[in-house]
C-alpha cells in the first residue's frame with residue numbers, strides 16, 4: 386500500500402526556487418533514507434510534508450494514503466499520522482512535557498473517534514514508553530525541551546513518536562549531535578516502532594545511522610531533486626566517495 390507519493394514537486398522558500406521536481410514513493414513497511422549535500426532541500430521537503438507555512442508549493446502533487454496531503458491543514462496531517470521530528474527541536478517554556486504529550490496524544494485519539502485519556506491514565510501510558518528511550522520520569526515535569534541536552538531532545542522526539550505511533554515518521558537529522566549511546570537508543574526506538582503498516586523517512590548526513598536503522602532505499606538529493614536511488618549499499622558508497630561523482634554523472638547524463 387502506498388503511504389506517500391510525491392510527484393514533480395516544486396517549491397519556493399523566500400521567493401527562491403528550492404525544490405525542482407522531486408519524485409518519491411514510499412510504501413507501507415518501508416524505511417527510506419535521504420542523503421545529500423547541505424542546502425539541497427532535504428529539510429525543505431520535510432517541512433513541506435508537515436505543512437510549514439513558510440514553504441510555498443508551486444507545482445506537483447503529494448498524496449498521503451490516497452489523500453491530497455497539500456490540501457490538509459498541518460494539524461490534520463499530524464492527527465492523520467504524519468510525524469516530523471525536527472532537525473532543531475523546539476523549546477516551549479512554561480508547558481510541561483507531560484501536558485504537551487497528552488494534548489498531542491489526545492488530539493490524535495479524538496480524530497480516531499476514541500475517548501481522551503485523563504492525566505492519570507496518560508501518565509501510566511507514558512511511563513511504559515519512557516523505557517524505550519531510557520528517559521527518566523522527571524523529564525515529564527520539565528518544560529518541553531527547555532534545558533534538554535541535544536541527545537535528550539532527540540530522545541524526547543522519539544518518545545513523542547512512540548506515543549503517537551505515526552503512519553509516516555519523518556526524521557530530519559535525528560542523528561546529528563548524538564553520541565554513540567544516544568544514537569543507539571534513538572535507533573532502537575525507531576526500530577521498535579517499525580510495523581508492516583507504517584513507514585519511515587530518515588534524512589541524514591551520516592552513514593553511521595544506517596548501521597542501526599537499516600533502510601530499504603537510499604536516495605541522493607541535490608539541488609532540489611532526487612538524483613539517484615539505491616539500496617543500503619549506496620550509503621556506503623557515498624561514505625567512501627562523497628557526492629560529487631553523482632553530480633558529475635548527472636551532468637554527463639549517465
Ligand code: ADP
Pocket residue numbers: 398399403421422423424425426427428429430439
Ligand atoms: P538541507 O536540509 O538539504 O541542508 P534546506 O532545505 O535546509 O537544505 O535548505 C535548502 C535551501 O533553502 C538553502 O539554500 C537554504 O538556505 C534555503 N532555505 C531553507 N529554509 C529557508 C528559509 N526559511 N528562508 C530562506 N531560505 C531558506
Ligand code: MG
Pocket residue numbers: 423424428
Ligand atoms: Mg542541512
Ligand code: MG
Pocket residue numbers: 427428429472557558
Ligand atoms: Mg536540513
